[in-house]
Amino acid sequence: MNEKTFYRLLLALVIVCVAVTAAHFAYDVYAYRHCSIIYFIAKEVWGHAAP
Amino acid sequence: MPRRSTLAKQIALLAGVALLFASFNAGLYGLLTRRLSNNFGGATQAKMIDVRRYLPFEKDSDLARANASLRLSGDLPVLDGAAALVPVYAAVINALYPEGSVTYEGGAFSDDNYYGENFAPDSKMQYKNTVRGYKAVVDGETDVFFTAAPSEEQKQYAEEQGVTLRYVPIGLEAFVFFVNAANPVDSLTAQEIRAIYAGEITDWAQVGGIHRPINPVTRLQGSGSQTAMDRFMGETPYGGKSPLVLFGASIGYSFRYYMEGMVGNDSVKMLALNGVAPTKENIQSRAYPIVAEFYAVYREDNPNPNIPLLIDWLLSDQGQRLIEDSGYVRLGG
Numbered sequence: 001m002n003e004k005t006f007y008r009l010l011l012a013l014v015i016v017c018v019a020v021t022a023a024h025f026a027y028d029v030y031a032y033r034h035c036s037i038i039y040f041i042a043k044e045v046w047g048h049a050a051p
Numbered sequence: 052m053p054r055r056s057t058l059a060k061q062i063a064l065l066a067g068v069a070l071l072f073a074s075f076n077a078g079l080y081g082l083l084t085r086r087l088s089n090n091f092g093g094a095t096q097a098k099m100i101d102v103r104r105y106l107p108f109e110k111d112s113d114l115a116r117a118n119a120s121l122r123l124s125g126d127l128p129v130l131d132g133a134a135a136l137v138p139v140y141a142a143v144i145n146a147l148y149p150e151g152s153v154t155y156e157g158g159a160f161s162d163d164n165y166y167g168e169n170f171a172p173d174s175k176m177q178y179k180n181t182v183r184g185y186k187a188v189v190d191g192e193t194d195v196f197f198t199a200a201p202s203e204e205q206k207q208y209a210e211e212q213g214v215t216l217r218y219v220p221i222g223l224e225a226f227v228f229f230v231n232a233a234n235p236v237d238s239l240t241a242q243e244i245r246a247i248y249a250g251e252i253t254d255w256a257q258v259g260g261i262h263r264p265i266n267p268v269t270r271l272q273g274s275g276s277q278t279a280m281d282r283f284m285g286e287t288p289y290g291g292k293s294p295l296v297l298f299g300a301s302i303g304y305s306f307r308y309y310m311e312g313m314v315g316n317d318s319v320k321m322l323a324l325n326g327v328a329p330t331k332e333n334i335q336s337r338a339y340p341i342v343a344e345f346y347a348v349y350r351e352d353n354p355n356p357n358i359p360l361l362i363d364w365l366l367s368d369q370g371q372r373l374i375e376d377s378g379y380v381r382l383g384g
Contacts, residue, residue, distance in 0.1 A: 006061045013065055017072035024076055024084065031087035037268045037303040038229070038310065042318035043086040044300060046233035 082298050100134040102178050107145035107153050114138060115376035117146040121364045123357050127152055128349075131177040131184045132197030133275050135309035136345060138377045139222070140197045144176050146373060147364065152176075181275045188348055189214050194355055195362075196348040199224070199275035199306070200282070215351040220344035221365045223380040225307040225329040226279045227321045227341075234300055236260040238323035241283075241340060247302060248280075248289040255300055264299030267292060276305050279343055306343075307334070308378050334380045345379070 001009075032040075104113045115138070127148055130140045144153060154171035170177050179187050181198055185205040188196040189212050201218075209216050228244055230236060236259055239247075246252040248267045256262045269290055270277040302322075307329045310321060321329055324340050333339040347365060349358055364370045371381040 001058060001061060010065060010068065013068055017069065021072060021076055024079060028079070028083055028087060031084070032297070035087045037270060037301075038305065038316055038319055040086045040268065041229065041231050041301045041303050042316045044231040044233075045082060046231055046300075 100137050100178075102137060102155070103157070105137050105141040106155055107141050107148065107176060108150045112141075112145075114142040114145050115373055115378075117142070117369055117373040117376070119146040119364065119369055119373075121147055121360060121369075122149070123147045123360065124149065126355050126357060127175045128194035128355050128357050128361060129175050129177060129192070130195050130197065131179050131187060131193040133181045133184065133199060134178075135199075135224075135275065135306050136197040137178060139374060139379065140195075141176060142373055142377050143361070143365070143370075147361065148175055182271070185209075185348075188216065188350065191350065191353075194349060194353060194358060197221075197345070198348055199279060199343060199345050201348075202272075202278040202281070204272075205278075216348050217351050218346040218348050219362050219366070220382060221347050221370070222345050222374040222382060223334055224343050224345050225334045225339050225341060226276070226283065226304065226343050227307045227310060227329045228302055228304050228324065229310060229319045229321045230302050231300060232318050232320045234260060234320075236322070237320070238326055240325050244302075244324075245284060245287055245289075248284060249287050250289070250291060253296075260300075264296045266296040266299045266301040268301050268303040270304070276309075279306075279341075280304055283341060311378075331380055344382075 106112050107114065130144060132140045152175040154174040155176075156169040156171055177187070177193060179193070184193065184196050184198065185201060186208065187193040189209045201216075228239065234255070236255060239258060243252060243258050247258075247265055248269075252258060253265055254262060255265055267289070269280070307321065310316075310319070323329075327333050327339050329339050334342050347362060349362075365374070366382070375381045
């Protein structure tokens with residue numbers, strides 16, 4: 001593909017990805033304010049870490 | 052050939068950009084979103100309560116039963132309460148009210164039905180939870196409200212409306228702090244917890260845990276547990292934190308019975324406070340440092356003749372036994 005088409009494609013892709021990521025963040029901000037803190041803590045990621 | 056090579060590079064770059072964003076979003080989902088998404092689906096809204104488990108006059112409900120010597124009739128008081136006290140006031144209705152005085156309609160979540168629970172307008176059992184429930188008792192929509200201590204805003208609202216509320220202690224409960232069950236910390240002092248929420252202790256290693264940032268989680272303003280936390284913190288300001296601690300290991304707070312008896316999640320554990328675990332025995336003896344009373348609240352000018360009968364019964368041995376059988380701790384035990 002020629003350079004112009006490529007850059008257009010790249011720009012479109014970046015716009016879509018940024019929009020999806022921003023929506024993901026916005027959802028997290030909303031959900032964090034309303035979620036159950038018990039479930040939030042229960043689902044924490046823990047490996048086998050020694051004290 | 053060179054054209055093909057350029058095309059391959061372009062495709063690789065596009066794929067790389069897409070992959071980069073996908074990886075970032077997948078990471079964010081794994082660390083955060085996954086932990087938030089459980090709370091909006093279905094009628095069993097885990098953050099609150101599945102009221103259907105506690106409906107009076109239902110054979111299979113999880114309510115404690117009492118052989119009450121009192122039966123109310125006539126103008127039956129409308130009862131409402133905090134999520135954690137649904138099992139208590141539903142059991143009271145079950146024990147004292149005539150069958151047919153509760154009509155549960157269920158319902159879907161909406162702006163008007165924040166908890167996804169609906170009772171018919173003439174039902175003597177309602178469920179608005181703490182924030183809306185206090186308003187309802189002040190406004191006269193609810194006759195008796197079962198709750199933890201009120202927040203300053205709630206007291207102020209009653210004052211502004213020129214309403215005097217009576218708060219009758221009917222049982223004991225413990226305010227507890229909890230962490231993930233995998234967290235090696237089992238006990239903290241009250242001073243350490245205040246320092247954590249004030250932002251002075253920021254890593255679990257400072258209190259005998261692993262090296263990991265502490266995420267001190269707070270609750271909705273006006274909720275029973277948030278009001279208890281405000282009281283626990285006193286004048287110490289708290290609540291500010293870096294967004295990055297969201298990825299650390301959290302500490303939260305609630306009431307013992309709500310955690311143990313209603314949510315019952317094995318992936319979290321309650322912490323001992325100053326070395327004392329929040330067991331029923333330790334609450335009863337008040338060895339556990341933060342024992343709170345919970346109340347039946349009603350308007351002083353409410354003329355309903357059944358309210359004093361109801362309150363007297365709650366304070367009687369039968370009423371106190373029902374509170375105990377519901378999973379709480381009786382007064383003066």
